Amino acid sequence: MPPLPPSVPLSWYLSLSLILFVLGIAGFLFRRNIITVFMSIELMLNAVNLSFITFSYKLKQVDGHIFAFFVMVVAAAEAAVGLAIILTVFKNRQTLEIDELSSLKN
Amino acid sequence: MQLWLIPLLPLAGFAVNGLLGRRMSKTAINAVAAGSVLLSFLWVLKTLSTLGVFGGGNPLEQAYTEHYYTWIQSGMLNIGVDFAIDRLTAVMLMIVTGVGFLIHVYAIGYMAHEGGYYRFFAYLNLFMFFMLVLVLGANFLLLFVGWEGVGLCSYLLIGFYFTEKFATDAGNKAFIVNRIGDFGFSLAVFLIAMHFGSLDFATVFGKVQGMPVESSAGWMTAIALLLFIGATGKSAQIPLYVWLPDAMAGPTPVSALIHAATMVTAGVYMVTRSSAIFLHAHGALEVVAIIGLATAFFAATMGLAQTDIKKVYAYSTVSQLGYMFLGLGTGAFSAGIFHVMTHAFFKALLFLGAGSVIHAMSGEQDLRKMGGLRKYTPITFWTLLCASVAIAGVPPFSGYHSKDAILASAYDYAPWMYWVGVFTAGMTAFYVFRAFFLAFFGEPRWQAAAPDAHGHDDHGHGAPHESPPSMWIPLAVLAVLSLVGGYINIPKWLEPMFKLPEEAPGIPWTALVSVAAGLIGIALAAWFYLISPAIPEGLARSFSTPYRWIYNKYFVDEFYDSLVVEPMVDGSRSLLWRVVDVGGIDGIVNGAGKTVRNVGGILKRMQSGSIRSYAAWVVLGSIMVIVAIGIAGGLR
Numbered sequence: 234m235p236p237l238p239p240s241v242p243l244s245w246y247l248s249l250s251l252i253l254f255v256l257g258i259a260g261f262l263f264r265r266n267i268i269t270v271f272m273s274i275e276l277m278l279n280a281v282n283l284s285f286i287t288f289s290y291k292l293k294q295v296d297g298h299i300f301a302f303f304v305m306v307v308a309a310a311e312a313a314v315g316l317a318i319i320l321t322v323f324k325n326r327q328t329l330e331i332d333e334l335s336s337l338k339n
Numbered sequence: 340m341q342l343w344l345i346p347l348l349p350l351a352g353f354a355v356n357g358l359l360g361r362r363m364s365k366t367a368i369n370a371v372a373a374g375s376v377l378l379s380f381l382w383v384l385k386t387l388s389t390l391g392v393f394g395g396g397n398p399l400e401q402a403y404t405e406h407y408y409t410w411i412q413s414g415m416l417n418i419g420v421d422f423a424i425d426r427l428t429a430v431m432l433m434i435v436t437g438v439g440f441l442i443h444v445y446a447i448g449y450m451a452h453e454g455g456y457y458r459f460f461a462y463l464n465l466f467m468f469f470m471l472v473l474v475l476g477a478n479f480l481l482l483f484v485g486w487e488g489v490g491l492c493s494y495l496l497i498g499f500y501f502t503e504k505f506a507t508d509a510g511n512k513a514f515i516v517n518r519i520g521d522f523g524f525s526l527a528v529f530l531i532a533m534h535f536g537s538l539d540f541a542t543v544f545g546k547v548q549g550m551p552v553e554s555s556a557g558w559m560t561a562i563a564l565l566l567f568i569g570a571t572g573k574s575a576q577i578p579l580y581v582w583l584p585d586a587m588a589g590p591t592p593v594s595a596l597i598h599a600a601t602m603v604t605a606g607v608y609m610v611t612r613s614s615a616i617f618l619h620a621h622g623a624l625e626v627v628a629i630i631g632l633a634t635a636f637f638a639a640t641m642g643l644a645q646t647d648i649k650k651v652y653a654y655s656t657v658s659q660l661g662y663m664f665l666g667l668g669t670g671a672f673s674a675g676i677f678h679v680m681t682h683a684f685f686k687a688l689l690f691l692g693a694g695s696v697i698h699a700m701s702g703e704q705d706l707r708k709m710g711g712l713r714k715y716t717p718i719t720f721w722t723l724l725c726a727s728v729a730i731a732g733v734p735p736f737s738g739y740h741s742k743d744a745i746l747a748s749a750y751d752y753a754p755w756m757y758w759v760g761v762f763t764a765g766m767t768a769f770y771v772f773r774a775f776f777l778a779f780f781g782e783p784r785w786q787a788a789a790p791d792a793h794g795h796d797d798h799g800h801g802a803p804h805e806s807p808p809s810m811w812i813p814l815a816v817l818a819v820l821s822l823v824g825g826y827i828n829i830p831k832w833l834e835p836m837f838k839l840p841e842e843a844p845g846i847p848w849t850a851l852v853s854v855a856a857g858l859i860g861i862a863l864a865a866w867f868y869l870i871s872p873a874i875p876e877g878l879a880r881s882f883s884t885p886y887r888w889i890y891n892k893y894f895v896d897e898f899y900d901s902l903v904v905e906p907m908v909d910g911s912r913s914l915l916w917r918v919v920d921v922g923g924i925d926g927i928v929n930g931a932g933k934t935v936r937n938v939g940g941i942l943k944r945m946q947s948g949s950i951r952s953y954a955a956w957v958v959l960g961s962i963m964v965i966v967a968i969g970i971a972g973g974l975r
Binding site: 258261262263265270331332334335337 | 948949950955
């Protein structure tokens, strides 16, 4: 593992991770387009990945790396399934507005 | 010796008829039902002859026991499924399977035109199974199993015509009244288990016999009295006799088999079996004698005024059972069992004959609408005559022998009991011959009743007719047994079982007096109902108050209704139903339902249907979890 530049403290990485995560949440909550919502979820996953790697580096343990790989694998699978669903939804409903997809209610 | 085959054969018959009977022909059902009982009877004969009963010597001095498996083992208590056969059981086995077989044959003819044919025979076979378990069981628990089982079959068969309200009511009455007795019986069994640590007859009675008579502690009397309460239920004694007359709602073969010959004598059998306990509780034995005597007397008076032929015989059964308990109570256990046997012969015959009469009359049971049947049903006439003289105690027929053994013992015990017994014997002769004369002599009174007014007849002809051979052959066999059954010397056979100073051979005049009483009863019946039929009506008018009491059976049913049944029904309705059930239980259940619904009504607003609001809930939830963890001070 090559050493990081010493001038960059650990908290910066964590702060970046937090900012990315909150951005993801905000996008998840406030955007109406399903694809954007979907991208926000990916953003949150990667924010988590970043904090995993950070702690893994700090604690000199490999567990964090392993978790990051897992998250990437799951994210890839999820992206495939999710995009397929979105495609089908668009085919059937001709819309990607998330608020219009409420036909299961009532 | 394979004792288990004896009860199991009827059980197999029950299984075959009960499961497959719907699709079987009547011939096949008959073969299975009567055949299984016949095989069981033959197996009894074979077992007894293997044990040397029919040879010379002194067979079965000791009980022969077979152990099959341990049923319950708990602490010191060890209850096995054991069958035992001793002299008492041998007598009961012969009665149950022998008379039972005859009645099965009779039922084939009697039930030929009834619905639910296979169901009837399945129940009858099941009854035989439980009755045989009852007499073969070698401990109190197995006895109790048979005891409850016959009660169940009695209930099923009384309510056989389940579309009739009175039949199902009678079935319920029999079942519920018997529960009261069974409660006493089960308490007695608990007490026995508590004090002796065992329920095996051999162990318990061995321990009892080891005790000096004077040591009969209070609990011995308690056990004996509780056992006797059980017997009053099953054997229809005061105060629990009320179910037996109503039980006549069942088909007549049932009345003959269950409510005359076998099941109702289970109480007598049980008390006799427990004689060791009763002999150590003289107070209880005296209660048995007095209850038996009172039952014999009052039931006989009630029989005097009945107009339904089966009801007459039903009260007669109650009365004769009273005699048996009088015998037991005065210490003549063997005489009691002797009377069980002769009674099984002549009372089964009376009921079967009554069934034959009813069959001839196309379902009519009212004596006032019979008369003059002698010409039409000669075989029934002669066989019923045999039964009537037997029950009236005319020597040398069977009833004379057993009844006089009981009365002699009663005289030794207390002369006043003897005199009441003799008076009752006179009444017995009177009411039995009253029914006999009303049915067979005099002018026919049945033209008035349209012959096909009652459901039983689908032959389509009006005049009374003799029954088919399958009905009159059992009648003939039972008639022979009623005549000569008294010469089977049961008291001598049972002598080794009841270690008693054998009662002095009856003083001759006691027998003479009771025979005279019987003859006077017959003569009075002949005078009243053959020579001058105006007398009974005149008597009924001049003694209208006693007559009304007797006619209404002393209003005992009404008394029980107002004392027990109505308070219970009212209490159930106004307190248990309207307050406890509606207010309490329903309140709790409905309250639980309402609470859940209200909470759900609030929570359902979360389910807005908008995906983004769900997402917001997820975020809010995670934030709350994080905050909670933060407040709790981290994960560690």
